[in-house]
Amino acid sequence: MNADVVIVGGGLMGSSAALHLAMRGQRVIVMEKDSPGRHASGVNAGGLRQLNRHPAEIPLAAAAARLWRDIQSLVDSDCDVKLSGQVRVAENEADMRLLEERAAQVRALGYEHEIIIDREQLYRLVPRLAPHCVGALYTRDDGFARPFHALTAFRHKAESLGVQYRTGSRVHEVARQGEDWQVVTDRGCVSAPVLVNCSGAWSQALCSMLGEPVTVNTGAPMMMVTERLPHFLDPVVGAASRKLSFKQMQNGTVLIGGAHLANYDMKSETTAIDFIKLSESARSAVELFPHVRDAHIVRTWAGLEAFTPDHLPVISPGSCATGVFHAFGFSAHGFQLSPIVGLILSELIIDGKSELPIGPFSIKRFLDETATGCA
Amino acid sequence: MNAPRELVIIGAGPAGMAAASTAAGLGVDTLVLDQQPAPGGQIFRGIGQAGPAHLELLGSDYQAGTERVASFVHSSADYQPDTAVWSLGADGELGILQRGEARMISARRVVIAGGAMERPIPFPGWTLPGVMNAGGAQVLMKSSRLVPLDGVVIAGSGPLLILLAWQYMRAGVAVQAVLELAPRKNLWRAGLRLPAALRAGHYLTRGLGYLLALRRAGIRVTYGVSDLKAVGNDRLEAVTFRTGGREQSLETGNLLVHFGLVPGIQLTEAAGCRHQWNDGQQCWRPQTDAWGNSSVDGIAVVGDGAAIGGAVAAVHAGCLAGLEAARALEHIDAAERDRLAVNDRQWLQNDLRIRPFLESLHRLPETLLSGTADDTLVCRCEEITAGEVRAAVRAGHRDPNQVKFITRCGMGPCQGRQCGQAVANIVAAACDRPVSEVVPFRVRPPLRPVSIGELSMLESGNNTA
Numbered sequence: 001m002n003a004d005v006v007i008v009g010g011g012l013m014g015s016s017a018a019l020h021l022a023m024r025g026q027r028v029i030v031m032e033k034d035s036p037g038r039h040a041s042g043v044n045a046g047g048l049r050q051l052n053r054h055p056a057e058i059p060l061a062a063a064a065a066r067l068w069r070d071i072q073s074l075v076d077s078d079c080d081v082k083l084s085g086q087v088r089v090a091e092n093e094a095d096m097r098l099l100e101e102r103a104a105q106v107r108a109l110g111y112e113h114e115i116i117i118d119r120e121q122l123y124r125l126v127p128r129l130a131p132h133c134v135g136a137l138y139t140r141d142d143g144f145a146r147p148f149h150a151l152t153a154f155r156h157k158a159e160s161l162g163v164q165y166r167t168g169s170r171v172h173e174v175a176r177q178g179e180d181w182q183v184v185t186d187r188g189c190v191s192a193p194v195l196v197n198c199s200g201a202w203s204q205a206l207c208s209m210l211g212e213p214v215t216v217n218t219g220a221p222m223m224m225v226t227e228r229l230p231h232f233l234d235p236v237v238g239a240a241s242r243k244l245s246f247k248q249m250q251n252g253t254v255l256i257g258g259a260h261l262a263n264y265d266m267k268s269e270t271t272a273i274d275f276i277k278l279s280e281s282a283r284s285a286v287e288l289f290p291h292v293r294d295a296h297i298v299r300t301w302a303g304l305e306a307f308t309p310d311h312l313p314v315i316s317p318g319s320c321a322t323g324v325f326h327a328f329g330f331s332a333h334g335f336q337l338s339p340i341v342g343l344i345l346s347e348l349i350i351d352g353k354s355e356l357p358i359g360p361f362s363i364k365r366f367l368d369e370t371a372t373g374c375a
Numbered sequence: 376m377n378a379p380r381e382l383v384i385i386g387a388g389p390a391g392m393a394a395a396s397t398a399a400g401l402g403v404d405t406l407v408l409d410q411q412p413a414p415g416g417q418i419f420r421g422i423g424q425a426g427p428a429h430l431e432l433l434g435s436d437y438q439a440g441t442e443r444v445a446s447f448v449h450s451s452a453d454y455q456p457d458t459a460v461w462s463l464g465a466d467g468e469l470g471i472l473q474r475g476e477a478r479m480i481s482a483r484r485v486v487i488a489g490g491a492m493e494r495p496i497p498f499p500g501w502t503l504p505g506v507m508n509a510g511g512a513q514v515l516m517k518s519s520r521l522v523p524l525d526g527v528v529i530a531g532s533g534p535l536l537i538l539l540a541w542q543y544m545r546a547g548v549a550v551q552a553v554l555e556l557a558p559r560k561n562l563w564r565a566g567l568r569l570p571a572a573l574r575a576g577h578y579l580t581r582g583l584g585y586l587l588a589l590r591r592a593g594i595r596v597t598y599g600v601s602d603l604k605a606v607g608n609d610r611l612e613a614v615t616f617r618t619g620g621r622e623q624s625l626e627t628g629n630l631l632v633h634f635g636l637v638p639g640i641q642l643t644e645a646a647g648c649r650h651q652w653n654d655g656q657q658c659w660r661p662q663t664d665a666w667g668n669s670s671v672d673g674i675a676v677v678g679d680g681a682a683i684g685g686a687v688a689a690v691h692a693g694c695l696a697g698l699e700a701a702r703a704l705e706h707i708d709a710a711e712r713d714r715l716a717v718n719d720r721q722w723l724q725n726d727l728r729i730r731p732f733l734e735s736l737h738r739l740p741e742t743l744l745s746g747t748a749d750d751t752l753v754c755r756c757e758e759i760t761a762g763e764v765r766a767a768v769r770a771g772h773r774d775p776n777q778v779k780f781i782t783r784c785g786m787g788p789c790q791g792r793q794c795g796q797a798v799a800n801i802v803a804a805a806c807d808r809p810v811s812e813v814v815p816f817r818v819r820p821p822l823r824p825v826s827i828g829e830l831s832m833l834e835s836g837n838n839t840a
Contacts, residue, residue: 035777042780148780156770226827227788251783256827270647273820275462275470275479279833286831293828298788299819 003029003164005349006183006192008171008206011041012147013327013334014198015154016342019075022161024350029190030163031183033170033202037151039269040200040334043303045223045245045257046147047236048336050113051086051139052102054312056360057337058111063356064340065113065141074339077153079145082250085235086142087117087126089133089288095240099137113139128232130288137240144236144247147335154338166190171199174209181323194349196325201266201304203314203328211320214329214366215309220262220271220302221332222278226295228252237288244284254292256285259332262302271302307331308366315344315361325349326363380406382700383469383482384452385460385642388416389440389686390678390693391488392447397697398486399452401706406482408458408471410823414444416490417510418686421518432545433517434538435581436686443690461821463487463646465671470821470833477825478834484673484703486696487643488689491636491679494658495793496531496743497753497761499604501632505611509539509633522548523629528614530554530603531633532737534582539631540594541585550594551627554616556634557737559599565736572732575725601742605630635737637796638680644818646674652811655734656683657744658796659815665720666699667692675699684727691723745804747797754794756787761801768805775802775816788824791816 005021007014010032018028036042048068050061072078090096099116106114117138123129125138159165169185174195176182181195197206204216233248243258258281262271278300286293308314308329318324325348327341334341340356347354382398384391387409399405413423419440422430430438448454455473462470467482493510500506509529515521526549529536540550572579589596602617606624615624637658640650649662649670660682667675677696678689695716702712747753749762759782767778775798778784784798785791791798795816803810821830 035772035774037777037780152770152772152781159771224830268647272464272647273462275820275830275833279830282827282831282833285827293831294826296788296824296826297821297830298790299786300821301819 002190003027003192005029005194005196006031006181006190007196007198008183009197009199009202010036010155010165010167011039011198011200012037012151012154012338013041013200013330013341014196015151015158016338017196017198017327017345018163018342019154019158019161020342020346021349022158022163024346026346026350028158028163029192030165031169031171031185031190032165032167035167036155036165037148040303040305041151042148043223043301044147044305044332044335045255046144046150046335047086047245047247048081048083048143048145049086049139049236049333050336051137051142052088052114052238053333055105055109056312058106058109059357060337060340060344062111062113064337067339067343068145068336069141071150071339075153075157077149079150079153080250081143081145083141083143085125085138085140086238087122087136087138087235088238088240089122089126089129089136090240091133093134096135098240099135103137113141115139125235126233126237128289128291129237130290138235142236150338171206174206176321194323194325196327196345196349198327200328201306203306203326210318210324212318212326212363214314214363216329217307217309218264218266218304219307219332220264220304221257221259222262222273222281222300222302223255223257224278224281224297224300225256226254226292227298229254229292229295232291239284239288242284244281244288246285246288253298254295256281258284264302264304266304269304271304273300273302305330305332313337313361314363315341315358316363317348319364319367379467379481379483380404381482381704382406382484382486383408383467383480384486384488385463386416386488386490386678386680387411387414387447387454387456388488388490388678388689389418389443390490390680390689390696391416391486392443393690393693394486394488394677394697394700395452395454396447396450397694398700399450401698401701403701403704403706405452407452407454408460409454409456410459412456414447414454414456415440417514419444420514425517429520433542437517439686459823460642461823461825463642465647465674467673470825472823472825472829475829476834477829477832484700485675486667486700487674487676487680488678488693489639489642489680491683492639492792494634494637495797496632496634496739497747497751497794497797498743499748499751500606500611502752502755503605503607503611504609505607505628506605506630506632509535509631510636512631513539513542516542516546522546525549525628526551527629527631528552528554528625528627529631529633530556530600530614530616531635532557532739533633533635534733534737535633537582537585537589537596539633540589540596544589544592544594550589551625553589553594553596554600554603555596555598556600556603556739556743557598558740561736561738564738565732568732568735572729575729578729634739634743636679636683638682640680641792641818641822643669643674643676643680645820645822646671648674648676653682654811655731657739665695667696668699673703684730688723688726691719691726694719695723741804744797745800745810747801753797753801754784754787756789756793757783757785759784759794761797764798764801765805768802773802773806774814775799776814778802779816785816790819790822
């Protein structure tokens with residue numbers, strides 16, 4: 001036995017789990033096939049969002065929001081967090097009705113963070129927004145952070161508590177060896193009684209090795225960033241009937257995402273931007289913020305991410321064998337949850353249960369959908 | 376999307392023009408896209424407008440362009456100037472921008488002839504106004520007849536230093552000094568390669584001719600210079616350097632620097648072509664075969680964008696790529712291609728004999744490549760110093776892309792073109808690894824500036840005007 005826990009995947013979820021486990025005295029080794037944050041964790045849009053989440057995710061998102069608000073005390077870095085709110089704008093009355101229904105639904109669940117704002121409040125909040133919008137759904141204490149900085153902060157804090165990162169270590173095989181899991185990589189083996197799968201877009205491979213009956217799809221959401229513009233926007237802007245995430249970073253650059261997917265190749269682990277699809281995000285950006293029309297795009301990119309069939313993450317013990325835990329399949333909305341997911345995993349591993357309602361994220365929900373059970 | 380073009384050639388310099396003339400001459404439907412308003416590339420910039428006196432001043436290498444451009448213009452290739460190529464996929468899909476209109480077009484075959492860029496070397500004071508690249512200055516002279524009116528110091532390494540000094544001298548510019556920063560010990564290594572170079576001896580005689588003319592005019596060429604610094608408050612006031620163990624200073628308002636050329640690999644990187652480290656040229660280059668084919672099927676790369684070989688070699692390599700395109704597109708068979716290629720293959724081989732000599736002579740010392748002082752800016756877009764890059768490495772970010780993520784070095788509007796090589800060298804040295812083993816900045820399109828508005832109007836189709 002080399003450690004108490006071996007985590008596969010050194011991204012945000014793996015690093016958060018490593019940190020929370022180390023804070024409770026566990027010896028942790030993180031196996032990372034590239035360098036931490038090489039894919040989705042390093043290059044995602046960095047949105048801190050409780051707004052408009054699936055009802056099952058709301059308790060986790062709210063708990064995570066409390067951690068993000070005081071992230072400095074958790075990871076000794078502010079992760080460049082800016083809690084300037086998120087708005088989801090209604091561009092017509094039909095949009096507005098949808099948003100009002102949503103706000104009522106969230107209130108009925110006992111949460112107050114998503115509020116309806118009228119046209120006047122919206123334009124006070126987002127003065128450069130195109131004039132046709134009628135109102136919005138708004139969460140005041142949402143915002144954004146810089147993902148790679150957050151990941152690095154989690155990693156450095158975890159390392160300071162004794163977590164070992166083995167980078168460039170791709171897992172080829174996992175096998176039971178007595179009470180332990182033996183993890184074989186191209187740079188040697190480690191073994192530990194607990195194995196945690198935080199391997200993002202590569203989760204399917206590990207699930208297959210473990211016999212877990214789940215199908216993980218890969219997707220690579222595309223992003224683009226502009227040159228620096230004079231400050232014009234504080235909250236993150238989305239829209240009720242568009243795929244869009246639009247924010248101005250602290251340095252003035254504008255980050256535009258919209259969950260349009262790039263082409264990708266899992267063999268070379270590379271992505272190729274589909275500019276025809278990405279032009280839809282540009283169109284949305286120009287229609288909502290006409291004054292950014294002439295801003296130059298400096299970069300476009302996409303990160304490989306795992307999508308589950310129901311677009312809800314898996315945060316759960318394994319369904320087949322003991323000593324296995326999963327956190328993957330965040331389906332392009334995991335950044336907000338990352339601090340709480342690590343905490344949940346540490347509770348599951350050490351206490352055998354979590355205080356948070358994680359039933360909907362059990363890997364067992366996929367059992368019925370596949371003919372094959374555990375291997 | 377409309378039917379793909381048979382062949383799209385990117386760049387209308389010597390290699391692109393030759394590839395186009397050759398392929399079009401064999402009946403290939405050929406589209407040439409070039410960023411400049413007129414054909415000729417950087418080497419023959421402005422040649423269409425050059426009168427006899429200007430041609431005479433710039434010398435015989437430049438004059439050779441007249442004929443090259445004429446034969447290209449008379450070919451049946453569809454030539455579209457003022458066109459930026461901002462993306463290229465492995466499938467032959469190109470993003471282009473013409474007159475503010477962005478569109479995607481597709482090609483069955485692509486020949487990249489995008490040329491080289493001047494190797495950026497950060498040194499103390501390099502961002503001061505008054506310091507610029509010598510190649511850029513030469514382009515200004517060719518295209519707009521712009522020359523520095525007060526004195527100029529030319530520094531760096533490479534044949535361009537001497538050529539530019541000679542051209543300036545003839546244009547009446549006061550060349551205060553030419554400072555060659557390659558170490559003196561290079562002479563020994565280069566000496567070993569001299570016999571082979573003599574077989575392309577016309578380059579040597581021409582170079583010696585320039586040197587002799589400079590000496591007759593009393594223009595100082597200093598070898599074995601080190602510790603180059605540009606000094607000044609708001610702009611360049613003086614250049615300091617060491618030679619023969621002594622610190623020297625020259626007051627000047629103009630410093631033109633040049634540290635050789637490196638292939639522009641943004642397009643080949645974007646298309647996913649395999650690259651390799653070229654130790655002789657101290658840079659990455661796309662891997663190619665004898666016909667210019669890259670590792671990606673259907674994408675070839677020729678000229679200085681494949682490896683630095685100069686304009687004459689680029690013409691022959693361009694012809695070979697044109698023949699190969701005609702074969703791949705089934706206008707000629709392999710036997711016909713081989714028959715037509717005989718002369719160009721021989722001439723290309725002969726012309727390249729000068730290269731090992733020049734590469735040894737002008738090989739840059741590690742102090743210039745990875746020894747950048749901690750307080751010197753590496754990335755001028757995001758204002759990141761060499762010290763910040765090294766600090767990121769010490770914090771565990773042991774490859775250029777992680778350094779980029781954490782520092783924003785290379786994330787500015789130039790997209791890492793200027794700092795990419797320096798960062799790779801500095802990171803490699805800080806990790807005690809050869810630079811050939813580090814992964815350079817990954818390329819992120821658009822490779823040329825495209826606005827949100829232009830992208831929002833993106834069209835798909837080949838019906839270019």
